[in-house]
Amino acid sequence: MMGDQEVREGVDRExxxxxxxxxSYKYGWSTEIEMDYAPKGLSEDIVRLISSKNDEPEWMLEWxxxxxxxxxxxxxxxxxxxxxxxxxxxxxxxxxxxxxMEGKPKSLxxxxxxxxxxxxxxxxxxxxxxxxxxxxxxxxxAADARRVAVDAVFDSVSVGTTFKAELAKAGVIFCxxxxxxxxxxxxxxxxxxxxxxxxxxxxxxxxxxxxxxGSFVYIPxxxxxxxxxxxxxxxxxxxxxxxxxxxxxxDKGAYVSYLEGCTAPKRDIAQLHAAVVEIVILEDAExxxxxxxxxxxxxxxxLGGIYNFVTKRADCRxxxxxxxxxxxxxxxxxxxxxxxxxxxxNESQGEFYSIAIANNFQQADxxxxxxxxxxxxxxxxxSKGISAGxxxxxxxxxxxxxxxxxxxxxxxxxxxxxIGGKCGAHTVPYIEVKNHSSRVEHEATTSKVDEDQLxxxxxxxxxxxxxxxxxxxxFCKDVLQALPMEFAMEAQALVAISLEGSVG
Amino acid sequence: xxxxxxxAAARLADMGLPGRRDEYWxxxxxxxxxxxxxxxxxxxxxxxxxxxxxxxxxxxxxxGVFDAAASDDPRLAxxxxxxxxxxxxxxxxxxxxLEASGQAPVRRPFAALNTARASxxxxxxxxxxxxxPVHISYRQxxxxxxxxxxxxxxxxxxxxxxxxxxxxxxxxxxLVLEVDVGAGARFHHIRPQGRSHGHxxxxxxxxxxxxxxxxxxxxxxxxxxxxxxxxxxxIVGDNALAHIAGAALGDGADGDFHHDDTVxxxxxxxxxxxxxxxxxxxxxxxxxxxxxxxxxxxxxQKTDGYQISQALMLDDxxxxxxxxxxxxxxxxxxxxxGSTTGAIDExxxxxxxxxxxxxxxxxxxxxxxxLADAIAEIDDEAIAAEILARLQDWLARHRG
Numbered sequence: 001m002m003g004d005q006e007v008r009e010g011v012d013r014e015x016x017x018x019x020x021x022x023x024s025y026k027y028g029w030s031t032e033i034e035m036d037y038a039p040k041g042l043s044e045d046i047v048r049l050i051s052s053k054n055d056e057p058e059w060m061l062e063w064x065x066x067x068x069x070x071x072x073x074x075x076x077x078x079x080x081x082x083x084x085x086x087x088x089x090x091x092x093x094x095x096x097x098x099x100x101m102e103g104k105p106k107s108l109x110x111x112x113x114x115x116x117x118x119x120x121x122x123x124x125x126x127x128x129x130x131x132x133x134x135x136x137x138x139x140x141x142a143a144d145a146r147r148v149a150v151d152a153v154f155d156s157v158s159v160g161t162t163f164k165a166e167l168a169k170a171g172v173i174f175c176x177x178x179x180x181x182x183x184x185x186x187x188x189x190x191x192x193x194x195x196x197x198x199x200x201x202x203x204x205x206x207x208x209x210x211x212x213x214g215s216f217v218y219i220p221x222x223x224x225x226x227x228x229x230x231x232x233x234x235x236x237x238x239x240x241x242x243x244x245x246x247x248x249x250x251d252k253g254a255y256v257s258y259l260e261g262c263t264a265p266k267r268d269i270a271q272l273h274a275a276v277v278e279i280v281i282l283e284d285a286e287x288x289x290x291x292x293x294x295x296x297x298x299x300x301x302x303l304g305g306i307y308n309f310v311t312k313r314a315d316c317r318x319x320x321x322x323x324x325x326x327x328x329x330x331x332x333x334x335x336x337x338x339x340x341x342x343x344x345x346n347e348s349q350g351e352f353y354s355i356a357i358a359n360n361f362q363q364a365d366x367x368x369x370x371x372x373x374x375x376x377x378x379x380x381x382x383s384k385g386i387s388a389g390x391x392x393x394x395x396x397x398x399x400x401x402x403x404x405x406x407x408x409x410x411x412x413x414x415x416x417x418x419i420g421g422k423c424g425a426h427t428v429p430y431i432e433v434k435n436h437s438s439r440v441e442h443e444a445t446t447s448k449v450d451e452d453q454l455x456x457x458x459x460x461x462x463x464x465x466x467x468x469x470x471x472x473x474x475f476c477k478d479v480l481q482a483l484p485m486e487f488a489m490e491a492q493a494l495v496a497i498s499l500e501g502s503v504g
Numbered sequence: 505x506x507x508x509x510x511x512a513a514a515r516l517a518d519m520g521l522p523g524r525r526d527e528y529w530x531x532x533x534x535x536x537x538x539x540x541x542x543x544x545x546x547x548x549x550x551x552x553x554x555x556x557x558x559x560x561x562x563x564x565x566x567x568g569v570f571d572a573a574a575s576d577d578p579r580l581a582x583x584x585x586x587x588x589x590x591x592x593x594x595x596x597x598x599x600x601x602l603e604a605s606g607q608a609p610v611r612r613p614f615a616a617l618n619t620a621r622a623s624x625x626x627x628x629x630x631x632x633x634x635x636x637p638v639h640i641s642y643r644q645x646x647x648x649x650x651x652x653x654x655x656x657x658x659x660x661x662x663x664x665x666x667x668x669x670x671x672x673x674x675x676x677x678x679l680v681l682e683v684d685v686g687a688g689a690r691f692h693h694i695r696p697q698g699r700s701h702g703h704x705x706x707x708x709x710x711x712x713x714x715x716x717x718x719x720x721x722x723x724x725x726x727x728x729x730x731x732x733x734x735x736x737x738x739i740v741g742d743n744a745l746a747h748i749a750g751a752a753l754g755d756g757a758d759g760d761f762h763h764d765d766t767v768x769x770x771x772x773x774x775x776x777x778x779x780x781x782x783x784x785x786x787x788x789x790x791x792x793x794x795x796x797x798x799x800x801x802x803x804x805q806k807t808d809g810y811q812i813s814q815a816l817m818l819d820d821x822x823x824x825x826x827x828x829x830x831x832x833x834x835x836x837x838x839x840x841x842g843s844t845t846g847a848i849d850e851x852x853x854x855x856x857x858x859x860x861x862x863x864x865x866x867x868x869x870x871x872x873x874x875l876a877d878a879i880a881e882i883d884d885e886a887i888a889a890e891i892l893a894r895l896q897d898w899l900a901r902h903r904g
Contacts, residue, residue, distance in 0.1 A: 418834075424831070426830060426832065431826040432826075435820050443840070443842045445840040
């Protein structure tokens, strides 16, 4: 640690303070709360039980059962550069709900204070007057501009959603998916599974069968969502998988920025998380989706952690539709995640910015797919992978230019940074170009932390770990800049924390 | 030798033949390599000889069989030359060994099949600096011929050899080249593949490169209905250098053109330098594929790995499919890759046109400049000039 040495010119004070304040995984505690579990294991009965717990209509149950029947026939994919022990899908709980949520609290005031305290401790504001933690004291920014509506998901259920009334005034629907299935069945039926079909892949199919909660967003035509929306996922219960499903629809000319965060307690036994996010973007609409993924990564010996298998896909259905995925992946023992863009509309745009950090025994296989179907479509991929300790970090991506996607463009930049000689960094891009007016450029580099930069910092009295964190933050800058401010600060801090103990 | 063949047959039986579901056959259908009857391919007999005026030792194979009458006297100071059938002792121990070790982590059944069933080939042991290149010259005379040839080259410490490999071996060919480059040795390989269009060829180079050694291979493909050129290159000694380059020009108007380069370079020692430079010019529905990997093993510090794959698409029916991979397990390395695909640069074309260069000629100039980085990988100027002449000839024949 650096002690209280003077911060020199050219060094961002905030970064240094963050580095000084580094701790290990901060969210590893758990909440003692009485839970209501479905029996262990997975079967049609469990699927029916989950559906009935959510008071779902018959069509929804049938949809889930179709997915379950398909899943039974599927094999778990093995192509990713990930090594983990066989997952026993019968040795998990697929539904866990705090007992106090049984009575369906009508407002946040009725929610069990223990649950509210959990989110308060995590820094997630469930009171509408509160601001997102981390930006308190940020001067000169109107409080209004930083308001964020939150949907808080605790294990299998949504605890509550803030600012609903105010959002409703703008015509925006923001609620849990279980509520949407009850209140807005016409929207859910129309769009659920239209981007990620039930049988899409092993983990998405599992999710389709057993998803318990998640968020639903609908932005009506021509509406700019008056505030940022966010969902915070917390896994608390032991031996329980979390399977949330998010559906976002941006109607013609709409705009929304959506943030997603997640944490879980420290446990020695790995836990399963298989989520699906579907985004539908119509003509001239734009969606920004930012994630800071901070699931428990396991300990320094690779014990425990979350196995994170996520299917995220945005469908730019209308002309000039735009989507931007930004992800900071610091947590999870295993990450299997490829947020994708289907650029169907002419002149539609997809962007993907990613920082993936793997330390200790973490393994990440993550990247994106850009499927260009419409003409004059554009995509951009910026991926920064950092490996330390014994970790393995893989960028896996696909850029596909279909014959009709004339005059389209893709630019891909993936850089990997290795810290220490026992980790690995890999790049596996697939590039498919089927017309000649499109242009595809892919660049990738792998290197270690720049000795000259390190020396520069060290020569100015900055300790080695802090210097590495500084250099790494610089390496990630392109992506950090793409994040909304609240997230950028959290992400910057996380970058430092995730690399703790990786030097020397 | 018999046991090497039996081992290869066992390997093949164990792994089975490839299918479209194999990761590295997703873009190339292996079926034509396995079809029972050799698909007919008209031999092009009027090709002008390449490297005609260059001093060399020429070894001719017609439809996959060594043709002594057409070949030069196989004597060259510093090089022991033998046929597979008369394989000397060293070759008996060497034959199939690099192919066997090159089967992991990705299986290469056609190479194992070659080791098990090769009918002929050249065994070269290089003990000094060869004064002239060895030239393996293929000729196809039958429209339904099939050739399975297996060549072995062993360069002893400090030895040096240039190997030229030219022409179309048969209507369907499976060619394996195993090269062991000893410490400080230098090996240059130049391979302009034949002009007849109908042929289908699977080729595989397995190379092992020792400390301080140099390996350079360049392939020019301008024809061929189906070509799969694989290279598995392993750097096993410190400070070795491995460069592999390819230029492919395909015109679907001549018939289907499907060209696949699949390259794996493994750095297993410190201070190695590798380069992969692959360029493809595609028109009239030609398909180009590049699958390349740089693998840096734990401890292979100070590695400098570079890979570039580029396609120039001259019209809308072409396809370029690429998978440029990095797999890196050492931190003090510098590795990068790039891949680009696009049409001819209209601005450059306009520049040339506005200065009075006719369109056709301007396109040819831009194609040549696009290929320049690959050609630059040929060290010998006389050889490079012959390759360039071939390119110009192809461009002259494929205008409009």
